[in-house]
Amino acid sequence: MIWGLFLLLFGNALAQFSCPQNCLCHLLLTDCRFANLSDIPQGIAPETETLFLNENHLTQVPPGVLLPFVNLTFLGLSYNKLSLQNDTFNDISKNILALDLAGNNLTDLPPALFQNTKQLVWLNLAENRLSVLSGKIFASLERLTYLDLSQNRLQLTVNIFMGLSQLNTLMMPGNHLDSVPAGIFDPIPNLKILDISNNEISSLPDNLFENLTNLDDLLLDNNSFKKIPFSAFTILSTLKHFSISGNRIQNIPPLSFIGNSSLRRLDLSNNLVSDLPLNFFSVLKLLEFLNLSGNNINTLPGDIFVNNTQLAFLHLDRNQFHNLPIFSGLQRLTELTLCCNGIENLPRNFTDKMYELERLDLSNNNITEAKGLNSDVTRVILTGNPVCTNSVVFKTHC
Template sequence: MPGTHISAVVLTVVLKIFALQTQALLAPMRTAVQFLIILLGTGVTAACPEKCFCYSTLVDCRHIALQNIPPDVSPGTETLFLDGNSLVRIPRNAFGNLGNMSYLGLSSNRLLLRNYTFEPLLKLQALDLSANHLLQLQETLLENLSNLTWLNLASNNLQRFPPMMSLAKLTYLDLSNNELIVFQETFKHLPQLDTVFLNNNQLKALPATGFDQLFLLKVLDLSNNDLSSLPSRFFNKHRKLTDLRLDHNKLRNLTATLFSHLDDLQYLTISGNAPVNFPPELFSNLTKLLKLDLSSNSLTFLPKNFLSNLQQLQVLKLSDNFIGNLVADIFKCNPKLVYLHLDSNNLRTLPVFEGLQQLEELTLSFNRLVEFPKEFGDNLVKLQCLQVNDNLIRQWDSEGFQNVSSVILSNNPICLNRGHAARVESTNIECTKKHC
């Protein structure tokens, strides 16, 4: 069949990408593998372990209740999925004839790992050991995997990630959902790391210079921990960082220069740390920032120049705070803002927002708004969705909102009055409980 080899390569690449990015899709992907094999028809490997599916250099043995590594996996296998089985002990020579393997998936088993487990896999580039109830890792466990670039250890019971000198090429490390403590030497021998997930651990503090070797770091997730503070110079050497997540910690006081060296930062989330003291100049150097999430932080007001240097900002979330007033020009320097969330605050009045000609979605639900300024919609020429439900609005002038495709006014006095409701629902304004 012409093109079979190309199809096999495409299939292998697609499966690797999906396996590296998500575990939630593992079961549906099994069905997808079967469908693609049937669709492509030819090229299926003749020798294939029982209950597994094989195609070209890929072997899929996920979720088939395996208790042992299949002995008849082809020596030419490059991608092997063994996720979601009942594997516990892996004999010394289980991977002895699989020296060409580049991806190995062993997630969701109950593995007891030994130093010899991965000895033959000199070409391995990606290893998934997530959800295996691992309590500890020996420093020599991965010493032969000098070509490893992607390692997933999420959802185990690890308290420590030992320094591993052999993993100098590692770029991606997922240690989320463990019980980790980060030490000064944890990342000492991992200079190529650009993505680190440490979310959902029990981190109470971070070593002041423990991340200094990670000059190439682009993504750092520290959300859902117990951090009450961050070292003042913690991010000084991370100029390539683009995505930083600090949600749901116990952060209180952030130093004014904490983010001053993050020239390339594009995504910053600091929600759920209430109450936080945000210095007015905290974000002044983040000129490339696209998304900023400050929701659920007990903010009562926004300093006048708080957002003035964020000219590339597209998404701003300020929901679930206690903001009572906004100055008229607070968003004047954010001309590219597309999504603005101000729901669940204490807003009683609104200024006429300046500089929001690109805004498409504005949420103002669960405030104390009684009315809108007459010219409120004049500058919002691209607004498509306006949510103002659960306020105190008794009348509505729709003249300034003719171009808005959806205005949600449910649970306002205007929607409780039958006469008003009939008039309201005949326009683009709705009293029903829904979101844009």
């Protein structure tokens, strides 16, 4: 997907040039991925704008080897064995927009590596072994909009993101982080997507997101949170997607999302939640996707979703329901999943007011009869229920 995007962005007509052995050349793109290269090959057209050297055995970028490629805008060097110098990218610094350095086993970055690559808008440093980075390593990248630091061993310092005033996407999952310094996000007020999932974080400073007034997506999945960081999230008035699945959350304060009226996607799955406050979802009037799967919930009030009239996807799998109420407010629901609970019977007319319901998953419960099902529902799944062996009527759903 990324490769196709850059082909569209950077491809123009190209005069005829030879193509290096084991490479593919098209227009202004040279693709030498998986070419078993130990060195950057000769014969690359100097007009090349997009150059893929990923998945090879490169160990260095010798001085001057990139000098002919003054028009280069994308350089892919991921999954090699590179060591980098301060001046590695100086020869292409004028036009380079995107740089992929993922998977190179890098343990550190030369402090002046990006000093001259001031045009960069996209930088991938994922799947390395980076730990302590210079506080000014990104300071010259004032145009950078995307930074991927996933799956490293980062030790965060408060000034690591200084200079990244245009950054809108920051990826940091899988870094074994156990804390996030207060003030670290203050230099990046235009951030829209923040992913710090798959770490070991148990708490966050109260004012951590105070300056992130443009944040749309916040991903905190698979950490060690025991509660939703209440003070932090009340100020995120524009947040549209919040995911905190795979943590240890047991109790949720009633007004956790009082300031998040723009929220459209909420994922609280795979926690330890047993009870939800009656008015927990009342302010989330734009909510379209809700995942509560994998918790310990055994009952819900029938009117808990009364204000969530935009809800289209509701996942309640793997909880402890035995009985369900007739929910109000779900007129636009298209998918409801209730797999793997202990549900024995459905209320009569259970789905009658779910006018747009297309898929209902009731598999692996203890349902013996299904009188509450609306015949207009396109897909009903009853696999793994006694009704599948005791009734002929519902065989088509088993």
